[in-house]
């Protein structure tokens with residue numbers, strides 16, 4: 548029987564001990580993610596989104612609860628998912644091609660074979676002519692594309708993207724959203740995507756999880772029943788605006804709480 552869920556977090560909590568104080572970052576997070584879905588996570592600053600990704604990627608361990616990938620316990624096991632941070636982290640001394648094949652090299656694919664696999668993808672995804680350039684010679688959008696291709700070619704079913712477009716200008720960001728949806732469609736991955744941008748989360752996703760102020764809990768799961776393929780003008784549709792309104796109301800309550808907490812701490 549096919550697994551119902553690719554990824555499950557069951558009552559995952561996380562506490563940090565910092566300078567004698569205990570900080571509860573996550574509080575009983577439960578998420579059940581089916582295969583091949585595009586899921587976004589939004590929440591106020593400091594609500595634990597990156598902590599959640601660190602736990603899913605195995606870089607950190609939950610204090611409590613379970614993480615299952617393909618129904619197998621996966622807490623603390625790294626290498627099971629692809630993880631891309633906001634900063635592209637391309638190695639400046641490697642060409643774009645050499646950067647893109649890094650994930651494949653890590654999983655033991657010979658360099659020549661990795662390059663043969665990567666070159667057509669660089670062509671297809673808008674990096675033709677830049678294979679032998681260095682990261683410093685590329686625009687921010689192109690570097691993010693190279694970093695995303697590297698993550699995809701690491702060839703894990705689940706990909707975590709932590710605010711990959713946060714630093715890009717609005718037009719580049721819109722182009723990158725189209726590009727990412729193409730990539731997701733072609734490679735059939737399960738994507739978890741952190742963003743601070745409500746429009747972006749609705750435009751890209753099948754579901755948007757809204758988190759509370761710290762300690763991060765799941766406040767609401769918003770199902771995005773907009774048809775695919777998504778067209779840019781969908782953001783003016785009645786349905787999109789209703790979804791945005793719902794997300795905005797939920798999120799602004801939590802942003803307010805988070806700001807109040809910050810003021811009390813200062």
Ligand SMILES: Nc1ncnc2c1ncn2[C@@H]1O[C@H](COP(=O)(O)OP(=O)(O)OP(=O)(O)O)[C@@H](O)[C@H]1O
Pocket residue numbers: 563564565570571572590591592593594595596597598599761
């Ligand atoms: N290693 C750590 N030790 C102590 N506290 C930590 C550690 N990592 C995170 N925290 C705390 O846990 C909380 C959640 O942090 P996290 O970075 O996961 O939030 P975030 O939602 O990703 O924030 P942002 O949106 O600003 O990136 C914060 O209060 C943070 O200070």
